[in-house]
Amino acid sequence: MDFVKGEKILVTGGAGFIGSNLCEKLLLLDNEVVCLDNFSTGKRENITTFLNDSKFTLIEGDIRDLDVCHGAMSGVDLVSHQAALGSVPRSINDPITTNEVNISGFLNMLVASKDANIDRFVYAASSSTYGDSEKLPKVEENIGKPLSPYAITKYVNELYADIFQRTYGLNTIGLRYFNVFGRRQDPDGGYAAVIPKFIKMLISHESPVINGDGSYSRDFTYIDNVIQMNLLALSTNNNQALNQVYNTAYGERNTLNDLIHHLKEFLKDFDSQISNLEIQFGPSREGDIPHSLASIDKAKALLGYEPQFDFQSGLKETVKWFWEMVQNVKT
The missing domain is CATH 3.90.25 (UDP-galactose 4-epimerase; domain 1)
Structure with a gap:
C-alpha cells in the first residue's frame, strides 16, 4: 500500500513517545504535520529536530480547551489523536484528571473534527478495554468489564467514535495498543512503562x-509496528476498514x-x-x-497489516537506542 502523502495531518500528543515517532514518519512521507501538545507528558526534545522543518507546525495547547481544538484544525485533512493520560496506576490515583483528558478532551477533538469536516479521525485506543475477559487471544468483538478508570476512559472513546460516525458521518478508526515500547519512551517518573x-x-x-x-505476560509491541498501523489507518481506501477498532500488536506474548x-x-x-x-x-x-495476547487477524485482513518486528528484534533495537x-x- 502507498502510505499517505501530501496531506496536512494534525497529530495530538505529537511530542509524546508514539506521537513524535508518528510525526517523524509523516514528515518523511512529505506530509504537512501540525503537532498539538501541552507537554504534560510529551517532551520538547522529542520534536526538536522537526522545528526547523517548514512542513512542521507546533501548537502548544490543551485538548481540554475546545477553542484550541478548533484552532488546530485549520486546513487539516486528517487527524491522528494520540493525546491521552496513560497509566492504570495514575488513573487509580487521579481518576478525575484522567477522565477530563481522555474523555472530555477526546470529545472536544471529535467535535472539532466534525465541525471542520475532517476526512478521517484515527485515535489511540487501548488493550485495557478487554478488562476482565480472560479469553486469549483477545479478539476485537469480545471485551469484558474494565478494571481501572483508565480502561473506562478508553472504552468510552470507542463508544463516542461510533456515535459520531452514526450521527454525524465522521469516519473513525481506533487502534487498541498493546504494551508499546521503543525509542523515545520515557524511562522516568512514577508512571514510566x-x-x-x-x-x-x-x-x-x-x-x-x-x-x-x-509470570504475568504481555503482547509487547515495538513502536515501528504501531507506526505502520497508524499509517495504514490514515491511508486505507478500503471502506470496510473504516469505523472499526483494531488490535495493534505483534500477536505473541x-x-x-x-x-x-x-x-x-x-x-x-x-x-x-x-x-x-x-x-x-x-x-x-x-x-x-494477568495475561494479554492479541489476535491481529482483523488488522491483517482489512488493513493489510504485517508487523516487521517481533519482540526480541524490537527489544534489541530499543536497548541499543x-x-x-x-x-x-x-x-
Missing part, C-alpha cells in the same frame, strides 16, 4: 522490581521474566556486569490484567 524503566535501571546497575512473580532475561542478555553486550544483577519481586499492581542515549548524555 516497564521496558524503558527496567533498561535505565539495569544500565545504572540498579535492581528492577517486578510486580508479582514475573512474553512474561515479565522473559523480558528481564532478554534485557540482561542484550545489555551484557554493552556492559558484562549487567548479567549478574539481581531482580526483585514485589506485590502485583492493582488493576493489572537507550544505551546510545545514555552515552550521549554522559558526553
Whole structure:
C-alpha cells in the first residue's frame, strides 16, 4: 500500500513517545504535520529536530480547551489523536484528571473534527478495554468489564467514535495498543512503562522490581509496528476498514521474566556486569490484567497489516537506542 502523502495531518500528543515517532514518519512521507501538545507528558526534545522543518507546525495547547481544538484544525485533512493520560496506576490515583483528558478532551477533538469536516479521525485506543475477559487471544468483538478508570476512559472513546460516525458521518478508526515500547519512551517518573524503566535501571546497575512473580505476560509491541498501523489507518481506501477498532500488536506474548532475561542478555553486550544483577519481586499492581495476547487477524485482513518486528528484534533495537542515549548524555 502507498502510505499517505501530501496531506496536512494534525497529530495530538505529537511530542509524546508514539506521537513524535508518528510525526517523524509523516514528515518523511512529505506530509504537512501540525503537532498539538501541552507537554504534560510529551517532551520538547522529542520534536526538536522537526522545528526547523517548514512542513512542521507546533501548537502548544490543551485538548481540554475546545477553542484550541478548533484552532488546530485549520486546513487539516486528517487527524491522528494520540493525546491521552496513560497509566492504570495514575488513573487509580487521579481518576478525575484522567477522565477530563481522555474523555472530555477526546470529545472536544471529535467535535472539532466534525465541525471542520475532517476526512478521517484515527485515535489511540487501548488493550485495557478487554478488562476482565480472560479469553486469549483477545479478539476485537469480545471485551469484558474494565478494571481501572483508565480502561473506562478508553472504552468510552470507542463508544463516542461510533456515535459520531452514526450521527454525524465522521469516519473513525481506533487502534487498541498493546504494551508499546521503543525509542523515545520515557524511562522516568512514577508512571514510566516497564521496558524503558527496567533498561535505565539495569544500565545504572540498579535492581528492577517486578510486580508479582514475573509470570504475568504481555503482547509487547515495538513502536515501528504501531507506526505502520497508524499509517495504514490514515491511508486505507478500503471502506470496510473504516469505523472499526483494531488490535495493534505483534500477536505473541512474553512474561515479565522473559523480558528481564532478554534485557540482561542484550545489555551484557554493552556492559558484562549487567548479567549478574539481581531482580526483585514485589506485590502485583492493582488493576493489572494477568495475561494479554492479541489476535491481529482483523488488522491483517482489512488493513493489510504485517508487523516487521517481533519482540526480541524490537527489544534489541530499543536497548541499543537507550544505551546510545545514555552515552550521549554522559558526553
